[in-house]
Amino acid sequence: MIWLELGLIAFVVLAALYVAFARDVVGTIVMFAGLTLAIAVIWVLLAAPDVALIEAAVGAGVTSVLFLIALKKTTGISASDDDAETGSAAETDTPTTDGGEVVADAEAGQSSDDSSGFHPLNLPAALLIAALAIPLGYTFLSLDPIGETAAVATEYATGDATPHTYYLENTLGDTGFPNAVVAVLVVYRGLDTLGELIVAFAAAVSILIVLQREDIL
Known part of the structure; x- marks a missing residue:
């Protein structure tokens, strides 16, 4: 049983890191749903089925659906939109010149820099999380x-x-x-x-x- 608990904890930590740094919004929402479902299983192992039920229903269910609805309504993502964006991107792929100088090089370099699938590490935020995690971890390990x-x-x-x-x-x-x-x-x-x-x-x-x-x- 201890290996199951350790595996769930490791999955929760890795999934939380993915949610924090991934650029793929839809993938982040799916991973968040899996994260909350793993937390619900942990609550079951801790003999708290009522909390596990709420965690699974609200966290993995309702919240994830609301995130997807909010994403759809705020960005208008759909299949036709994706096709249109792909077509427009193909049309504007050719570099343009202004006075004999290529002006699209800077934009191409910027897009290549942003092509990574993850956000860069925010060092101040990481230090703040570590400052909060250390006393919380010590308190947790001190419990009966x-x-x-x-x-x-x-x-x-x-x-x-x-x-x-x-x-x-x-x-x-x-x-x-x-x-x-x-x-x-x-x-x-x-x-x-x-x-x-x-x-x-x-x-x-x-x-x-x-x-x-x-x-x-």
């Missing part, structure tokens, strides 16, 4: 193993109830909700849930704008 019964969040370390046991024992008396999950989301983490709803509302409005807009060109 999955299912550890002596973990701080699940045991009475000093005689006082931990958050895990407090919510299970006092939710009904504090909030009146018989469901501890609902109580945590609505009462104990009310402000956090409000922020999530604001983000979800903004995402829904953005989706409606993309779907209803005819063309921006």
Whole structure:
């Protein structure tokens, strides 16, 4: 099982690098869908099937489809457009001269420089990611193993109830909700849930704008 987890993690890292640097937008969207699907499998291995279901449905499914729709509506990519662009490119392939000097050499050199399939590395962004990844990785490696019964969040370390046991024992008396999950989301983490709803509302409005807009060109 450990090799499956390591393989999935390696795939996620490589796919994320491809998404960050690849110039092919459609290929990037497809790779993003595969990346989120691999993350969903990781959630299943971590015994979180509810999170895995949302990850697969929203990340690999809905988000990828919305990316393709947005690409189609903002660039107008279609088969006829591709044929037209190919034909126009063939017609304008011949260098033009102005006063006996070739003026298309600079453009040809620029197009050859941009012919690479990947974007160049952004060093400041890479340093920022490394600065964030190091403490996050250290924190992750410091966590208790999955299912550890002596973990701080699940045991009475000093005689006082931990958050895990407090919510299970006092939710009904504090909030009146018989469901501890609902109580945590609505009462104990009310402000956090409000922020999530604001983000979800903004995402829904953005989706409606993309779907209803005819063309921006």
